[in-house]
Amino acid sequence: MAKIALNFEDGFTRFIECRSAETLAEASYRVGINIPLDCSNGACGTCKCRVQSGEYDGGDYIEEALTEAEAAEGLALACQMQPKTNLVVDIFASSEVCKTKGQTFQARLRSVDRLSDTTIAFSLEGAGSLSFLPGQYVNVLVPGTDQRRSYSFSSPPGADTQSFLVRDIQPGLMSTFLREKAQPGAAIEFVGPSGSFYLREIRRPLLFLAGGTGLAPFLSMLGRIAETGTAGHPVNLVYGVTNDVDLVGVDQLQAFAERIPGFTFTTCVAARDSGHPRKGFVMAHMDRAYLNGGDVDVYLCGPPAMVDAVRAWLNEQGVTPANFHYEKFSPSGAVTTIGETHRAAA
Structure with missing residues (x-):
């Protein structure tokens, strides 16, 4: 079957x-x-x-x-x-036309972990071994409100628990709940999975570009790749944040580098007063070899300004990737135009 x-x-x-x-x-x-x-x-x-x-x-x-x-x-x-x-x-039709819709899941809050002053991770249990494509997101109902926020899975498909990253901002609805009110066992409802930003079959080298909590879908993708392999192709990740405090998940990336042959990652911080050894935006830290002369699939998840800057930089370099998949997100997690996937020629 x-x-x-x-x-x-x-x-x-x-x-x-x-x-x-x-x-x-x-x-x-x-x-x-x-x-x-x-x-x-x-x-x-x-x-x-x-x-x-x-x-x-x-x-x-x-x-x-x-x-x-x-x-x-x-x-x-x-x-x-x-x-x-x-x-x-x-x-080639909407779910409404096909008389279906996103599935609603009921789960329980398992844990809330403060990764830094600006980033919170939370995990859910009780929804079963949830099916989704690595890189997709769900719309979470913020407890005590009628508002939903979109978060990409940071855990791989098939895991017993589902994990997510949240930017801790004031007065963000979800981050405020997680910071001030969340208790293990709290009921959490979410709808999904959704999004066209997901890992495709690996047929050529991959370049992953993550901005801030846009790291989440790549952690999910790498979790799947660790299970299925890279088909012999290199996978390179460049992960950029604004300030030193925003840099999280490095231990997880290092663990993937040890498990996945051909996977490398580079981190960078944009702030001029950063103490990080690599300053600037992700474009400044992309080895030309990562682009493989254009025979590369690029995946990018970050704020709108980052997406626009990378697209402009690729045009300036005269490089048209075989495929360019990107997802723009709002720092608050508010539902916006999210999960877009576009070929570079579009």
Whole structure:
């Protein structure tokens, strides 16, 4: 039985299981997810989708429904394709159109750890072995309010507990709760998983660029990579923060460097009065070799100004990465335009 991650256009992801000899459309409809479908026999192309990773049998269809060029690019018809392995599939419709939505989970607060004066980590338990793609986020209901905040997992998929990083700011709703009111066992509700910023199949060198608490999704990705390997490709991370006190998670990164062959990381601090040996922004500390002449997949998670600066720097260098995936976040954790993934040529 294959496990399928369905990514919808509005950012929600649903996981389903596909039985032997069952098409993706059949498996979806069996659990009440109505992928757009008209003919169901490979003639109309209405159920066209994109397979991001995994192996499948494309089935039978006519050229008008799916061209050879489209099939070569990873497009498939949900009514015909049968998974051979676990898949990640982009559905060209919103979750609402497909009559589904993000799942709501009930969990308990397990721990709150102050990593520095500016960063808090918290972990949840009781939600089970949650399925998500490494790099994705959930919308957490702040206890005692009707407000939700978005946080990326820092723990890998399949872990018994789910972990997150929070920027401690005044008067941030979630950070105030964690700082002043949180008690182990407190009920926490979250909805998800969501986001198109997630680790794809590793087919070339990877360059990870993290800003501040944007380190969280990379910790999740590295947790998965430690389990599955790098397919022989190098993985380099450049992690930048504003002030010395913001630099957290270095012990975890060092542990990953010891576990993952080919993984390296570099830290830097932007503040001019920093005592860190590497000052400045991440662009100043990217070894040219990390870009591999453009044959590299770049993943970037940080505040909007950082994303814009890196994109401009790449243009100045005349480098167009094979893929450029990025996620912008608000320091408060407020739900914003988040989880965007764009090819560099876009």
